Amino acid sequence: MEPNKNIDAARQKAAGVLAAQKARERRNRILTWSGVGVGVIAVAVVVGVVAGTSGGGNAQAAASKSATTAVSAAQGSTQAPPWAAPADASARAQAAGLSMLTAEGTAEHIHTHLSITADGKAVTVPADIGIDLNAQLISPLHTHDTTGIIHVESPVVKPFNLGEVFTEWNVALSAGQVGSYGTSGGYTITTFVNGKQRAGDPASIQLANHEDVDIVITKGTATASAPAAFTWPAGY
Incomplete structure (x- = not known):
């Protein structure tokens, strides 16, 4: 050769x-959320196996139940940004109709990118939305970092929407409101999906693999335009 x-x-x-x-x-x-060693990892694996097998598969059953209770309208705070990840991720997942899991699901595994721009400035989508670090539990919808990548890792295949993400995040979202920004305050909320304007309530947008969802908030006569397309990192 x-x-x-x-x-x-x-x-x-x-x-x-x-x-x-x-x-x-x-x-x-x-x-490995908390930087724990191999011994703790092994214990976590055993706990995940027991939780998934006892009682006919608790994780699977809980996720199936959540399919019938998921919300489409986002329920959350109308505070001004920055919007941190909620202190009680499990409670916010419950508000979104989602069940916390002991490990990331594998039946459905997709990624959607979310960006928010308000008055020309990017709003950070925080890490650990949907992740309860104290309880070592995770929602089927979650973030690991501040890239804006929403991870959908579910033990059952079902539709998930942007409203569930914002409810987990505890940020209000509707056609006329994003957090503290509302049409009643003179703001215009424009949503783009893969660079194309999408009418209606952004909370109802169904998450799809490698889809780019951009929410642009403007005031007065300012014209909204879609940000540049997101460059996906290798491995996604």
Whole structure:
């Protein structure tokens, strides 16, 4: 084999190893939130298995129940940003009609990107929406960082919507309100999906894989325009 072909083969092998490592890391995120060691990880795995098998599969049953109670309209605070992740993630998930899990579900696994721009300034979508760090529980809808990527990792396949995310976040969302920004205060709320304007209540938008949802808030005569398309990181 020629030298340059050897180099290419080595690079391909290294890339494959890196991709496999990233996949393992994503699967184990729920077990490593607090930087715990291998012993705690093993305990968490056992707890997850017991919770999933006892009583006919509690996680599966709870998630199935949530399918009938999920809300479409966002229920949350009308405070001004910044909007932090809620202190009680489990309570906010319950308000959204979602059940907390002991591990990320695998039946449905998609990612949607969310951005919010208010008066020309980006509003941060915080990490740990839908993640109860104290109880070590996680919602099927959650964030791991501040990229705006919404993770949908559910043990059952069902539609999820943006209203559920905002309810978990504890931020009001409707056609005429985003947090403290409302049409009654002279603001205009414009929603874009993959760069195209979407009419109606943004809370009803169904989450779809690699979809880019942008909420742009303007005041007065300012014209809303869609932000640049989101660049998805490798591995998503």
